Amino acid sequence: MMWRNIAGFSKAAAAAARTHGSRRYLSSAIPGPCIVHKRGADILHDPWFNKDTGFPLTERDRLGLRGLLPPRVISFEQQYARFIESFRSLERNTQGQPDNVVSLAKWRILNRLHDRNETLYYRVLIDNIKDFAPIIYTPTVGLVCQNYSGLYRRPRGMYFSAKDKGEMMSMIYNWPAHQVDMIVITDGSRILGLGDLGVQGIGIPIGKLDMYVAAAGINPQRVLPIMLDVGTNNQKLLQNPLYLGLRQPRLEGEEYLEIVDEFMEAAFTRWPKAVVQFEDFQAKWAFETLDRYRKKFCMFNDDVQGTAGVALAGLLGTVRAQGRPLSDFVNQKIVVVGAGSAGLGVTKTAVQAVARMAGISFAEATKNFYLIDKDGLVTTERSKLDPAVVPFAKNPAEIREGASIVEVVKTVRPHVLLGLSGVGGIFNEEVLKAMRESDSCKPAIFAMSNPTLNAECTAADAFKHAGENIVFGSGSPFENVQLENGSVGHVNQANNMYLFPGIGLGTLLSGARIVTDGMLLAAAECIRHITAEVGAAVLRAAVTDDIVEGHGDVGPRDLSHMSKEETVDYITRNMWFPIYSPLVHEK
Numbered sequence: 001m002m003w004r005n006i007a008g009f010s011k012a013a014a015a016a017a018r019t020h021g022s023r024r025y026l027s028s029a030i031p032g033p034c035i036v037h038k039r040g041a042d043i044l045h046d047p048w049f050n051k052d053t054g055f056p057l058t059e060r061d062r063l064g065l066r067g068l069l070p071p072r073v074i075s076f077e078q079q080y081a082r083f084i085e086s087f088r089s090l091e092r093n094t095q096g097q098p099d100n101v102v103s104l105a106k107w108r109i110l111n112r113l114h115d116r117n118e119t120l121y122y123r124v125l126i127d128n129i130k131d132f133a134p135i136i137y138t139p140t141v142g143l144v145c146q147n148y149s150g151l152y153r154r155p156r157g158m159y160f161s162a163k164d165k166g167e168m169m170s171m172i173y174n175w176p177a178h179q180v181d182m183i184v185i186t187d188g189s190r191i192l193g194l195g196d197l198g199v200q201g202i203g204i205p206i207g208k209l210d211m212y213v214a215a216a217g218i219n220p221q222r223v224l225p226i227m228l229d230v231g232t233n234n235q236k237l238l239q240n241p242l243y244l245g246l247r248q249p250r251l252e253g254e255e256y257l258e259i260v261d262e263f264m265e266a267a268f269t270r271w272p273k274a275v276v277q278f279e280d281f282q283a284k285w286a287f288e289t290l291d292r293y294r295k296k297f298c299m300f301n302d303d304v305q306g307t308a309g310v311a312l313a314g315l316l317g318t319v320r321a322q323g324r325p326l327s328d329f330v331n332q333k334i335v336v337v338g339a340g341s342a343g344l345g346v347t348k349t350a351v352q353a354v355a356r357m358a359g360i361s362f363a364e365a366t367k368n369f370y371l372i373d374k375d376g377l378v379t380t381e382r383s384k385l386d387p388a389v390v391p392f393a394k395n396p397a398e399i400r401e402g403a404s405i406v407e408v409v410k411t412v413r414p415h416v417l418l419g420l421s422g423v424g425g426i427f428n429e430e431v432l433k434a435m436r437e438s439d440s441c442k443p444a445i446f447a448m449s450n451p452t453l454n455a456e457c458t459a460a461d462a463f464k465h466a467g468e469n470i471v472f473g474s475g476s477p478f479e480n481v482q483l484e485n486g487s488v489g490h491v492n493q494a495n496n497m498y499l500f501p502g503i504g505l506g507t508l509l510s511g512a513r514i515v516t517d518g519m520l521l522a523a524a525e526c527i528r529h530i531t532a533e534v535g536a537a538v539l540r541a542a543v544t545d546d547i548v549e550g551h552g553d554v555g556p557r558d559l560s561h562m563s564k565e566e567t568v569d570y571i572t573r574n575m576w577f578p579i580y581s582p583l584v585h586e587k
């Protein structure tokens with residue numbers, strides 16, 4: 001399955017950066033210089049430029065560092081080995097301690113390196129992405145957000161609050177980098193499946209952007225995590241004296257939109273070529289802001305659009321795993337549990353794919369889809385039906401309004417049961433056993449909610465109760481399962497992290513004005529390739545949509561004349577790779 005191999009995925013990208021990389025990042029050649037406007041201790045305290053004990057003696061002289069460091073110069077490789085050894089030693093010393101304690105200890109050691117020396121941090125991350133993604137991303141990032149006010153030591157990213165109304169245009173110039181390529185923004189209102197975490201949600205943009213650097217080779221000096229603090233409705237946080245955000249209920253309606261509008265205007269005024277990813281907004285604002293900005297700014301919503309792409313890739317992969325032709329996708333019966341930003345995004349995209357493949361209308365293509373929310377199966381009989389779910393509401397004559405998950409599964413005998421509800425364990429034993437009666441010889445169960453405790457079921461339970469022949473995918477990582485028949489039950493990670501880095505990279509390097517449906521579809525169709533390929537597919541789609549404006553020295557004409565291979569090469573050459581560059585001081 002295409003989601004599985006996170007290690008291969010990222011190492012391939014890094015290797016590509018080394019092999020095909022521009023002179024700047026070719027590890028075997030001398031790296032190009034990096035201009036720095038600071039000297040002395042200021043450099044040591046700046047993680048963008050700091051090399052710790054790795055500054056060569058000549059550089060120590062040139063930059064006023066002589067005497068500020070122990071005399072011996074330690075190579076990058078030695079620093080790397082030293083860090084990995086401290087990490088392994090922490091693993092040994094925390095053996096037997098509760099999982100949360102161990103996870104947070106691992107996060108702290110990585111975060112300290114991130115705060116001190118970004119080059120070393122990202123190299124360590126890229127080379128060990130399989131081990132470290134669960135720490136800087138889901139599931140540990142959820143725990144970090146829950147405890148953020150206590151864990152906070154140093155700022156990262158920018159905070160715009162409701163109190164900054166009217167000031168954002170000037171505030172945006174406080175960010176020290178001249179150029180920003182990728183922005184990930186949240187308002188903290190729906191962090192993973194953990195609900196409203198207010199300002200503490202900043203951990204999510206930070207983790208997502210780490211994935212951009214590690215997987216897509218975006219230069220870390222050009223990324224910007226943003227927290228839009230419009231208050232929180234989380235009473236526990238409001239009562240916590242250490243809470244770092246605004247202590248007021250969330251803004252609503254026009255007041256809320258005015259804050260987001262002001263931020264978007266400010267960000268695109270300073271960096272007109274940036275790409276903005278909306279992340280973990282509660283459903284109503286996820287849809288409203290997507291609708292409001294997608295034609296005006298270069299932005300996308302990862303939960304609605306990124307998740308849709310990754311789920312579609314998984315659904316098509318399931319058909320392949322069943323040994324059937326892709327065209328058989330149109331016959332798959334799919335039950336989606338969760339009708340929020342992610343569930344609706346996935347359902348809409350999958351229905352569109354069926355309509356396209358079968359040459360039928362969107363309405364006709366909804367026939368095999370069943371949408372369940374907190375009130376059960378959604379039918380036309382429901383009072384106050386949300387307009388966004390109307391196209392998927394079933395006729396209650398087929399199954400009753402509000403039918404439970406198990407009732408729907410027993411009646412429909414679906415090929416796929418997909419969870420995006422945020423509710424841990426709702427694919428219980430009864431539901432999973434009902435999937436044994438699926439009409440598919442190889443039914444699929446996707447427990448896509450995050451973090452781990454919010455997954456609809458565990459991998460072990462899915463194989464135990466639903467049968468050893470299932471296809472299993474989860475949003476957060478689970479270990480593969482040893483099956484009684486002696487084989488291994490493979491766990492596929494069904495997470496938008498396989499898609500958003502490529503969407504952002506391709507959009508950025510095409511200089512596209514907006515992110516079109518064609519670009520998102522192209523990303524979904526080639527997800528199993530490395531991010532550079534996803535980025536290239538997104539870029540080519542932007543060329544087809546005739547919206548490219550070029551990037552740096554590469555103009556729209558150059559982009560439109562590139563072959564597919566040349567595009568992959570262009571993308572690869574523009575991926576950042578962590579290596580110490582000689583620092584040149586300029587006043």
Ligand SMILES: NC(=O)C1=CN([C@@H]2O[C@H](COP(=O)(O)OP(=O)(O)OC[C@H]3O[C@@H](n4cnc5c(N)ncnc54)[C@H](O)[C@@H]3O)[C@@H](O)[C@H]2O)C=CC1
Nearest residue numbers: 192193283339340341342373374421422449450475495496
């Ligand atoms: N694997 C991945 O790549 C992604 C996973 N997610 C996960 O999906 C989950 C939901 O995210 P959103 O859609 O943005 O949240 P949301 O809050 O917009 O939607 C949640 C939906 O679940 C429904 N629901 C709640 N309790 C339920 C129950 N007991 N039975 C059935 N349905 C129930 C709600 O009615 C609502 O329709 C989160 O846990 C998030 O982490 C989200 C995006 C990407």
Ligand SMILES: CC(=O)C(=O)O
Nearest residue numbers: 192280303450495496
């Ligand atoms: C993966 C992701 O974006 C989420 O769980 O919200």
Ligand SMILES: [Mg+2]
Nearest residue numbers: 279280302303
């Ligand atoms: Mg998300």
